[in-house]
Amino acid sequence: MKLKIAIQKSGRLFDDSLRLLRECGIEFNNGVNKLRSEALNFPLEVLFLRDDDIPQYVSDGVADIGIVGENVAIEKNRDIRTIERLGFGKCRLSIAVPRSFEYDGLSVLEGKKIATSYPFLLGRYLESKGVTAEIHEISGSVEIAPGIGLADAICDLVSSGSTLFLNGLKETEVILKSEAVLVAHDALDAERLAILERLLFRIQAVRKAKRNKYILMNVPDENLEAIINILPGMKSPTILPLAAPGWSSLHSVVQEDDFWQIIEKLKAQGAEGILVVPIEKMIV
Ligand code: ATP
Ligand code: MG
Structure with a gap:
């Protein structure tokens, strides 16, 4: 049993749709056949279609799910469910x-x-x-x-x-x-739903990782308390003592939205050597 996903054959959504699947760890044979392609390591089959046709295919159940611009998903006015916004094709x-x-x-x-x-x-x-x-x-x-x-x-x-x-x-x-959205047939059976759940779990981990950055910095111990209060963190920041007395290394995760504001506040509290690292996957 494979879940069938329809994506745009070529055009503005093609690259990002395929990239999203790859970032979810789903691999395809090179020389992707331009009509359909089976994933090598996940129960997924990809159908390549014109974007205008995707809502119809998904509502008919020829494809189980699809990636399409929300503009097209709504315009075509079919019985499909939007299950996730994907952050590209804005x-x-x-x-x-x-x-x-x-x-x-x-x-x-x-x-x-x-x-x-x-x-x-x-x-x-x-x-x-x-x-x-x-x-x-x-x-x-x-x-x-x-x-x-x-x-x-x-x-x-x-x-x-x-x-x-x-x-x-x-x-x-x-x-x-x-923006691009993931749409689904509105009556998927339990087996297909289970595959969709697995895919969705990965998509959400990839999307979350993109919205967050891992930051590391050196902070003077006397300002530790103030700095911890600036950081939203997942639970609480990791704090490690540095060889230099009076200083600690602090690691945390911050959201892209308030990123620069947080950096400015950290600097004002004496944080130094701030490193910002992209996160590849984020499972919480
Ligand atoms: P197809 O051959 O698959 O029918 P198309 O020409 O209808 O392709 P594209 O121009 O590739 O479609 O656009 C696909 C989607 O990309 C749009 O429906 C929209 O959601 C999104 N998009 C993002 N930016 C733009 C833009 N500047 N102009 C048009 N579409 C955009
Ligand atoms: Mg079109």
Whole structure:
């Protein structure tokens, strides 16, 4: 019995999806066959698909689970469960208008034509805001629609904003903040669920490790107490005496989010020789 996972065949999510599986210790034959591939050391079979098709395959049970942008998972509106956010493929789905357009709120789009590949998400958003616009569905190159007179505005994925800028557009509303998510068929049997649990356990360990850093530093003993209070730590920091009297070596784990703030406070308390080391896996 193998769990089948669908991932994007090529495109923005391909590298990171495969990397995540590899970081979970799952190995594949070199020369990955571009349709399907069986893991060598884990009961997993990978199906390589177009991202748009993944929600359908997972809801039909052809694949048991899949990795897809949340934007696609929601847009396709299938019976699938989102089980984990994966932290890559980050982008936002936004409304943009020509730079010359005087935009002072969503209501200026009332009765206007908006081009998008995301009619469901856009429709849901407009409805929630009580605005009625004409949604014009197109499958690609949405950003050129206003320039060629096809629409007054667009709703499309943005990451840096440079594509919008190059097409003379400005972003006016963010309707969804998206990232890659792990989705699952909503009625997996016990055997498949057990494999999914094992995979999820590894994914969470990898993700947690990325959010945390291991730090080591030398601290003057008289400030030990103050320094311990700065560190959130897993349980409590490890403290080892140094050969130099009055100094200790202190080891702990800190989260990326508050990392620089913590470093500044540590320095202010006389910590020296601070080393910051990436963590590969974190099992807590
Ligand atoms: P496919 O051939 O599989 O249909 P695609 O062209 O539809 O590929 P990609 O452009 O590879 O899709 O994007 C896949 C996903 O990557 C998007 O659905 C989105 O979740 C995410 N993504 C991250 N940043 C961006 C961005 N700047 N533009 C578009 N998608 C992005
Ligand atoms: Mg696609």
